[in-house]
């Protein structure tokens with residue numbers, strides 16, 4: 413199975429710089445912040461309580477695109493839920509020679525090296541902290557994580573009470589297939605929370621220099637470089653879809669109950685950039701909308 417990452421033609425120097433930037437963010441706590449992970453998890457639990465008639469402890473949950481750390485899968489398991497995390501990349505919350513060999517075979521050498529480094533430098537400490545801070549206790553044993561493509565889910569129809577997918581859909585090449593699969597495996601009365609980082613936004617090119625445009629604008633990478641000259645591409649597959657394209661697909665194949673938008677970068681959108689990008693077919697809204705969260709219900713036909 414091919415990884416959705418590492419699929420662009422990026423120079424070795426840029427790949428190295430990008431890996432270094434990622435490691436720096438782990439080191440400074442921007443990535444892998446235990447408090448934020450738990451806070452976000454508690455918000456998800458509140459949503460499950462408010463929107464479904466099962467308790468988190470009794471719910472069957474899918475963490476779609478759980479990531480190598482699978483941290484929300486872990487927390488749901490600690491709550492007592494019957495949770496499965498799926499991803500195209502091999503989970504590495506437990507590292508061993510067989511796991512490393514599997515990462516190498518499935519996701520390639522670069523991913524294997526990065527996973528190994530991240531695991532020994534940061535992940536062990538991260539999981540130790542997560543375990544100590546989370547009330548119910550977190551255990552890595554028996555976690556159900558599987559290699560699977562979101563557009564081809566090996567689960568029966570109407571199987572999950574809750575489907576949760578954070579910052580994954582922008583990396584999926586077959587978005588339509590994934591939405592159809594989410595709708596198929598979601599139970600009537602269940603809820604799907606799908607958060608998407610939008611490509612045309614200032615941070616949408618996934619260049620870490622533009623991670624926080626309103627508080628820490630980049631002095632090095634020009635704003636909206638990914639839509640203009642693309643001088644600083646990153647080593648991540650992105651499908652480049654816009655909000656309206658997602659809306660159209662979601663509304664056609666699943667019931668969207670609510671949509672929440674996060675904005676960014678309005679002050680940085682000067683007249684020249686705006687004119688160039690509007691000419692390129694983007695709307696002003698496209699350019700300043702960072703994220704969308706769709707909360708969805710099953711559509712029955």
Ligand SMILES: C[S@@+](CC[C@H](N)C(=O)[O-])C[C@H]1O[C@@H](n2cnc3c(N)ncnc32)[C@H](O)[C@@H]1O
Pocket residue numbers: 416417476477478479480498499500501560561562563577578579580583584585
């Ligand atoms: C930015 S990470 C988010 C991980 C996790 N949800 C989190 O919030 O930390 C995106 C994840 O989506 C996964 N992914 C991309 N395309 C996928 C697909 N078609 N099916 C399943 N997972 C996919 C990637 O392997 C990666 O782990």
